[in-house]
């Protein structure tokens with residue numbers, strides 16, 4: 464993974480090499496804190512040791528009982544689904560991967576109708592074992608299997624913490640079960656059982672993914688000039704301090720679209736604390752050049768645009784054409800056009816003094832994905848150290864959970880009362 468930060472120098476907002484040199488002293492200190500945290504497997508920092516602690520054999524053995532599944536559906540949400548989805552949507556496989564990570568009845572009903580239930584593995588993932596959406600979806604899919612004469616206990620694998628509903632369920636029905644590694648928040652758990660069980664079921668090279676993470680870990684160093692991940696985390700932090708309060712994650716590869724979704728949770732849930740943070744925006748190149756680029760180039764100077772692209776990819780030729788004015792496309796390729804669009808968009812933002820960072824990987828394969836995912840996690844941890852944040856917790860999400868639970872009669876939560884205090888000013892279209 465390479466990180467090119469040249470296009471944040473002299474932009475507006477922007478940085479200088481003199482400032483980066485001064486910031487580098489703080490990066491050195493932060494790296495020391497991160498290394499200490501890794502050495503003691505401290506909560507959160509333990510995520511950055513996963514390339515050494517992840518156990519691909521246990522993952523493969525645990526899912527080996529499912530002979531040649533046609534599909535795997537992951538029932539989980541947030542970090543319990545997005546890492547596996549990033550890998551599944553980036554890599555090709557004959558085993559179809561689906562994700563039930565919402566409780567939209569229309570979507571769930573359509574998915575259940577589509578799934579070959581008797582040939583599907585249900586991969587239920589929840590660290591806490593109490594997440595309402597996950598448990599509700601599991602109960603629904605289990606009932607669907609019952610209704611279709613499929614023994615759900617033969618089709619289900621569980622990944623969860625040491626206690627809770629899912630652990631008890633796995634014990635009661637002797638289900639294959641994987642442990643969520645201790646001290647690893649969901650959004651940092653892709654390089655563990657949480658993110659890798661689906662990859663194993665889909666026949667991907669799990670060891671290569673972990674090796675990529677190890678490449679990322681090996682590239683951590685006491686200077687941002689020696690560590691792509693720290694260079695990115697430091698620059699994102701410094702630009703946020705200068706008003707770049709939105710970070711547009713813009714991959715130039717359809718296979719990395721879900722990676723942007725994974726990044727959004729990592730960045731928002733880790734760095735949105737105490738009234739500060741940098742809002743992750745998800746976009747896709749070249750498509751969003753025709754929908755959002757206007758704002759990035761001519762809107763408020765409050766964004767960093769992070770390009771992510773593979774240097775190599777398959778390609779498709781564009782046939783020769785006599786269409787008026789389009790001859791320049793004929794004989795080229797879609798990949799050549801995508802590359803030209805990327806270079807032009809990057810240059811367009813630079814010409815408007817808008818800060819951008821270019822993250823490049825060799826290709827979208829297991830090892831490069833492992834390094835990219837690890838690198839973004841390390842960048843996030845560094846940003847959190849520089850900003851003195853509680854990077855690994857997410858207390859703000861609990862209020863809404865209690866309110867929803869109270870509304871559903873799941874306990875006496877004052878937050879639920881606040882729902883009825885909603886201020887109303889409805890402008891109706893009804894005539």
Ligand SMILES: O=P(O)(O)OC[C@H]1O[C@](O)(CO)[C@@H](O)[C@@H]1O
Nearest residue numbers: 541542543589590591594649860
């Ligand atoms: O794995 P669990 O406990 O179901 O949590 C799922 C997700 O919900 C959150 O806890 C937020 O509510 C995320 O941090 C986490 O990734």
